[in-house]
Amino acid sequence: MSKKKKKKRAQLPFRINMLFFVVFLLFSVLILQLGVVQILNGEDFQQEIERTNLDTTKIPVPRGKIYDRNGDVIVDNEALYSITYTPPKGVQAEDRLELAETLAEYIKMDDEKTLKGITERNRKEYWYLLNKEEVDERLSAEEKENMSNAEVYQATLERITEDEIQDFSKQELEVIAIKKELDKAYSLTPQIVKNENVTAEEYARIAENLDKLPGINATTDWNRKYPYGSSLTSLLGSITTQEQGIPAEEEANYLSKGYSRNDRVGRSGLEQQYEDLLRGRKEQIQYTTTKNGTLIGSETIVEGERGKDLVLTIDMEFQEEVDKIVQKELQTAITKYPHTNRYLEDALAVVIDPQTGDLLAVSGIHYDRKNGEYEDAAFKTLSDAHEPGSVVKGATVLAGLQSGVITPGQSFYDSPIKIAATPALRSWSTGLGTVNDITALQKSSNVYMGYIALKMMGENRYPYPENAPPSLNDNWRQGFQEMRNYYRQFGLGSSTGIDFPHESTGLEGNIVTPGQLMYNAIGQFDTYTTMQLAQYTATIANDGYRVRPHFLKEVHDPIASQDELGPLYSSVNTEVLNRIQMSDDNIQRVQDGFRQVFQTPNGTAYSNFGNSPYNPAGKTGTAETAVYRDGQKLADTRNLALIGYAPFDEPEIAFAILTPFTGTENNHNIPQQIGKQILETYFDLKEERDRASDEDSEQEETEEEEQE
Template sequence: MTSFWEKNSQKWKIWRQKRKEKRANKSRKPVNISRRVYLLFGVVFVLFLLLFARLTYMQVYNKSFYTKKLEDNSKYTVRIASERGQIFDAKGVALTTNQSKDVITFTRSNLVSSDTMKKVAEKLATMVTLTETKVTARQKRDFYLADSATYKRVVNDLPKDKKTDKFGNKLAEATIYNNAVDAVPDEAVDYTEDELKIVYIYSQMNAVSNFSTVTLKTADLTPDQIAIVAAKQKELNGVTVAKDWERHTSDSALSPLIGRVSSSEAGLPQEDAKDYLKKGYALNDRVGTSYLEKEYEEKLQGKHTVREITVDKEGKVDSDKITQKGSKGNNLQLTIDLDFQKGVEDILGQQLSSEISENKATYSEGMYAVVMNADTGAVLAMAGQKHEQGAQDFKADALGTITDVFIPGSVVKGATLTAGWRSGAIYGDQVLTDQPINIAGSPSITSWFTEKGSRAITATQALEYSSNTYMVQIAIKLLGQQYVPGMSLSTDNMEKAMTTLRDTYAEFGMGVSTGLDLPGESEGYISKNYNVANVLTEAFGQYDSYTTIQLAQYVASIANGGKRVAPHIVGGIYDAGENGSLGTLSSTVDTRVLNNLSLDSEQLGIIQQGFNDVVNSGSSLATGKAMASSIIPISGKTGTAETYATDGSGNSVTTVNLNAVAYATAKDGTKLAVGIMYPHALDWKSKAHQNAVKAIMELYQNTH
């Protein structure tokens, strides 16, 4: 049994132990509290340090950035377009004009409310005439919500989740507005025709940014309407009568080359807007959208007037100053004389009309011609007459000279000789035998005169007589073979041979961009899928297809001594004159040499002699005698390509492309280069293409 003292001793120990623990707990509690306080103070101190660092960064190191942000929120830059430059022909005849007209404009203040704009639109709708009232469903709803009381009511009726997020925070005002738009019922915007007029005007006003001006689209203003608007101007916040211009292009043979200009409503084309905005354009600026108007946009576009408007914190205008004074755009003078262009167009029309009347052009797309200054690249005429299959009439189609492609035929043979020389396949005025080319498994290839018997001919004569077989033998040599009757063609060097031909043709401008100062030019049709037989037909112009302007550049490079020059139809840039005159010359468009031909003087001389003999030789085999003129010496090359057309019943019809290239030096010293294409004719003996060349050369000689 445990004694009394033992029991009490044990209780004593337990009591002492509990007392120690109690004291320890008491001593620990203050320590824990002070640690937490210190930790809290530390966190607060770190936060203050971070805040101080951020403020230092904003106010010291990045002060300029935030200052600019503040300025941007209180500063507006407004760009006002100036009048566009005009386009003139080579003699100074205006091809475009900017016709002045009275218009209604609206300048939007930063303080104007939608209520005010709605009231202005209501008043203005009774004063002017509208030519259209087409508006979108969204524009109708915007107009409906323009009344502040209506907007407030619609928003109040919105479900809670359309006004606040799941935490009860108010949604962005733009989001609430869009939700209000969606909530407007169709019957609320079922406007009458008179109401739609107001909506139409309001929509134009609502689309403009602060301090910017929009020309409201109305019918032409009458004197009475101008007087009424002017008299009521104080009631029409931001509305005024102003002068504007409207672009007009004369109805002439050159009209298609001019192109179009966008309206202020359409503004910048979507695909080009980003680039234009970087250059300082405004979204509603009128810009060229095609051809010359587009190519020379930056010259024709006037210099913008730039205003910088600063407002105070209440939105009131603090300053309004002009930082850049605007000016009218530059004028362009073309290298093309409108009268000469019309004359070339008439010549083509006369030849085509004769062919149609004799049923020789039933399937033809028409006739096209380009005339260049061979030395400078200046385009003197680019004319076309487009013909629909089976029709008796035709219409002008100048753009077809750069967009429509046709198989060229033998006109390319000067370039084929060049490919032979540059590759070592032939040398100088080498003699080869014009003979039937018989390849195993293929029809015989002949020249038009081969049936009269095989004969030895030089390179010069190959051009004069237009020998297909001479060119085919060059192609066979490019394949790494020598011609033997009945031989098979190897494909080992097929790609190399075709590349040699095409690269050489490209040196002359065929199958590549000519460098013309107009957008939309075709580079021709160059098939990637070909066989070894196509290499042979390529050599005499029976495979790839080219444009008329490419043929003109080709012959120009032969005429000028071996330089491929870029064609251009703008000759000079002018500072705009007064009262719509041409003005003073600012700069000229210089001759641009794209490359030199891979020819020495002897080789070039062979081609030039061959082209001369085509027209002026006494041989019965010369192919271009119809081009010969008594008043201007002409050299040239004809081309007949075997082609096919499809009649109205879907049947294939055998046709020919009748083409020609030529050059001559006129009495005024101008070296003329001409390309003619007359596709899908029915009579291979027709001389319409040659007659056109002669008539064009003589027209220039007689008028210059």
């Protein structure tokens, strides 16, 4: 073997030794580092491992306010003390009981309503936690074998006797009441424990002892406040309580929008219609907890912002006056003629700007005969449909003119029409004589409208032979449908498009005989709401343009100030739904007929409006109807109605008034009394405001001159 090979073998062990030495050093360093981590920083690192930053809670914020068109608050938020509970993860029933016992030392939960709300199950669950081992033994292993945990728990509670849960002290009942509220809480979601009648002392005691009350917080909550009392409340709507939370039938929809189950939401009226605007943006707090649920930190990641503020088209000063007028006249009719008006309970009125669709006042007063009280029922202007009587005759005349079955100025002699197997159609007076399209409106001729109906069905005999069957073809029902189609152009029998969760479109009568179309032509067959009648009136006043009625005028972003509106977020523009398919000349003839109703001696409303300085126009209406209960006819009654607008040449307001089920005798014409006072109130208020505005302008000019 050569010397070179011997040298190479000698070097090999040395290299291996060096490699082992390096590996040894590396392991030594690693062991040292692990020692440092374990001994010096082990506790901190362990806590870090156990941290989770994925728990976020959303804190509700106050809803947006609601204002009237003049900037006066209609719906406000009233702050109140609130005690809440935000449960950490992993909390058990025993933990909640212990917390309830501690919390009972700081707050009272002994009011009658709260204690009455304690159920038998609440009592049993409380007794079970105090006597858990004893009660568990009442259920044998064999009984538990085929049961789920929930079934075992239910069966165990059933073994607790009535005697065992009867003799709780008042203090124990308070603990049960508190625990009942704690049990409702979802993980990391604030649950109100008490927010009614929380005293300043209770609030302070809780705030000072939060370290002893895990999950409890002393904060502020809010309730809706109505500065104008009950006026318009049935249209403004309501919100759910936290106990009710989001509606169960819409739970998936609300949860997908970021709601919690115990959030309060609009459940009716405008509160429901504009929930997305009023709800606001919740404050989002991210909680840092250990894996066992111990809270070790929190951070606000989204600042809360209360809901946007709504400005309505309603004029609350005017609204209040309209409510007073409607209630006064309803009350007068009921008290002055109690026997005649024994079924009269409602008076409904809608006042609208015919050019923009702004709803200026919507009033409904209901008389609760059982309690003898008058209450707001403005929602009935949208929900209750009735036969309105002759107020629809403007639409009937326009249908006749536009369809060509009558010509402008065509006359008929007002004599009863008697079709075989149909009640005779006659006018309210036998002395109307010969009438044309305009004077038929002025004098409210039923016969004229009857001939329009017959002609639209194909019956052209005039005068109509008494008791003769109609000489109609098989398509006479098409005439009925054609008239309804004309009516729908005004919104009669169709949706008004109003910004409200629900509205009735009325009911169509079941067509059986041709004679029924004659009665539909005078408003005594199909039914309509007061809101539909108001839109119809506004359409005629607005030269045939049907605009969408609306409550919302503007939306504003919220600001910190409690006394003023924030920046404009959006506004609602006038929306023309359609222009009726009728000529300007024909519309003007109906407008002139409406003017004569109010302003000429033969007009049916002349006695109340003939001397009015506001240049009004409109139409009266009476529908013969009856009251039925359980399928039995109780009495013959009448629906009284009035529609109108003013001034005639440049209409500023249009209105519709309806009082269903008034007496059949001539007494206190409620709609005309209401309509007259509505016009007077509107224009008096306008004059007063214009005068005040002029005085303010003069004052500003004087101050500017003095400064110069």
